[in-house]
Amino acid sequence: MMEDIKLIYTGSHVEALFLQELLKENGIGSMLKDVLEESVSAGWAQGSPEDSTKLYVETFNYEKAKKLLDEYFATRDKKKK
Numbered sequence: 001m002m003e004d005i006k007l008i009y010t011g012s013h014v015e016a017l018f019l020q021e022l023l024k025e026n027g028i029g030s031m032l033k034d035v036l037e038e039s040v041s042a043g044w045a046q047g048s049p050e051d052s053t054k055l056y057v058e059t060f061n062y063e064k065a066k067k068l069l070d071e072y073f074a075t076r077d078k079k080k081k
Contacts, residue, residue, distance in 0.1 A: 005031065006062045008069060009055040016053040019069060023057065028065050031056045 008030075009019055016032055023030045033054045057065045 004059055005056040006059050007054055008057050008062065008065050009053075010051050011053060012051075013053040016055045019055055019072070022068065022072060023065055026064075026068055028057055028061045028068070030065070 009016060013032075013034055020030050020032060033056070035052050035054065
């Protein structure tokens with residue numbers, strides 16, 4: 001099954017939710033995995049809030065999703081300067 005999905009983002013949960021919505025608006029399905037939340041539910045804490053969430057897309061959508069996220073990050077980083 002892991003061959004069918006690819007990791008496209010690792011970071012904060014809030015930004016991952018935003019990116020997931022951005023992908024959805026562009027017809028790309030995705031899946032979130034929150035490592036910190038899962039570990040806290042299990043009784044310990046693994047990871048930090050800055051890199052706790054992983055966002056996956058299906059392999060066939062990876063290139064389209066990567067281009068979209070690269071454009072978003074380039075625009076976001078340009079605004080910071």
